[in-house]
Amino acid sequence: QKEVEQNSGPLSVPEGAIASLNCTYSDRGSQSFFWYRQYSGKSPELIMSIYSNGDKEDGRFTAQLNKASQYVSLLIRDSQPSDSATYLCAVNSNTGGFKTIFGAGTRLFVKA
Amino acid sequence: KAGVTQTPRYLIKTRGQQVTLSCSPISGHRSVSWYQQTPGQGLQFLFEYFSETQRNKGNFPGRFSGRQFSNSRSEMNVSTLELGDSALYLCATKQVAGEETQYFGPGTRLLVL
Numbered sequence: 001q002k003e004v005e006q007n008s009g010p011l012s013v014p015e016g017a018i019a020s021l022n023c024t025y026s027d028r029g030s031q032s033f034f035w036y037r038q039y040s041g042k043s044p045e046l047i048m049s050i051y052s053n054g055d056k057e058d059g060r061f062t063a064q065l066n067k068a069s070q071y072v073s074l075l076i077r078d079s080q081p082s083d084s085a086t087y088l089c090a091v092n093s094n095t096g097g098f099k100t101i102f103g104a105g106t107r108l109f110v111k112a
Numbered sequence: 113k114a115g116v117t118q119t120p121r122y123l124i125k126t127r128g129q130q131v132t133l134s135c136s137p138i139s140g141h142r143s144v145s146w147y148q149q150t151p152g153q154g155l156q157f158l159f160e161y162f163s164e165t166q167r168n169k170g171n172f173p174g175r176f177s178g179r180q181f182s183n184s185r186s187e188m189n190v191s192t193l194e195l196g197d198s199a200l201y202l203c204a205t206k207q208v209a210g211e212e213t214q215y216f217g218p219g220t221r222l223l224v225l
Contacts, residue, residue, distance in 0.1 A: 032212050043202055043216040044155070088155060092212070097168035100145070100214070104154035 003027060004091050006103035014111050019076040021106050023089030026070065032092035033065055035074045037085045038105065044088055048074060079110040114139065116205050116217035124223045130191040133220045135203035137184050143167075143206040144186040145214065146178060150199045161186050162208070190222075198224045 004025050013019045021035075032051055036044035050056045050063040050072065062075040072091075076083055089103040117136045125131050137144055146158040157170040161180035178188040184205075190197055200221050204214040 034212075043219050045216070046213060049212060099157050099160065099168050099170070101157065102147075102155035 002103075003093070003101045004089055004103040006087075006089050006106045008104055008106060010107040010109050012109045012111060013079050015079060015081060017079050017110075019079045019083065019108055019110070021074040021076075021087050021089075021108065023072045023074075023103055024070055025072070025089075025091045025101075027091065027093045027095055027101075028067075028070065029095065030091045030093050033063070033072045034090040034092075034100075035061075035063060035072075036088040036090060036102075037083075038088060039085045076108075079108075081110050081112045084108055084110050116141075116203060116215055118201075118203055118217040118220050120220060121218065122221050122223075124225065125193050126225050127193055127195060129193050130189060131193060131222060132187055132189045133201055133222075135186045135188075135205070135217055137186070137203075137205035138215060141205040141207050141215075142184050143208060143214075144180060144184065145204045145206075146186070146188050147202045147204065148172070148199045149202060149219075155202070158188065193224045195224050198222060 006023050035048040037047050038044040048063040050065045056063045060077045064073045086105040086107050088105045119134045143162045145160040147155050149155045159169045160167045164180045175191045180186045200219045202219045204216045206214045
């Protein structure tokens with residue numbers, strides 16, 4: 001089992017729709033969770049971080065965390081073509097030393 | 113404030129050669145982490161340096177090494193290059209070790225022929 005798992009996609013949604021990206025993790029001790037966006041040929045950029053169970057909203061983005069289910073998700077409302085990118089889920093783990101573990105990423109296409 | 117810089121941006125090497133990549137962190141950032149990104153394996157943690165000391169290391173062979181200088185700049189070295197080392201190498205920096213938010217540089221794309 002991978003430490004952080006994401007559906008590789010691609011996930012295709014029409015412009016204006018809600019895109020839902022999901023991620024599960026294996027380390028129950030993880031406390032910090034992140035979503036990065038990576039455009040093709042570019043480096044990842046942080047778009048959301050979440051530390052507590054529940055929802056965290058920032059503009060069109062909402063991160064959801066459920067530690068009991070070891071599940072974190074990202075919702076993108078009113079999706080735009082400029083949201084087309086790969087979204088990486090990352091989890092901070094302190095098992096075997098502090099490090100950030102990334103999922104393989106989900107490719108999102110927003111069709112105009 | 114200037115962002116994270118990495119040099120060179122692109123490199124072509126042949127099998128058996130060695131390569132050194134450089135990362136200059138954002139001013140004030142003392143923690144530098146290195147990652148390898150490939151289409152098949154995704155983004156994988158190589159190692160993290162803080163105050164010139166390696167704090168943590170991922171599951172990579174000893175051919176991959178790094179160091180950090182007193183000005184927080186970091187270098188990573190890959191010796192005896194293999195075809196499978198072709199990847200995007202990213203560094204990410206933070207103000208202090210353990211801090212949550214890290215900022216990525218543009219990466220160095222290495223092609224091994």
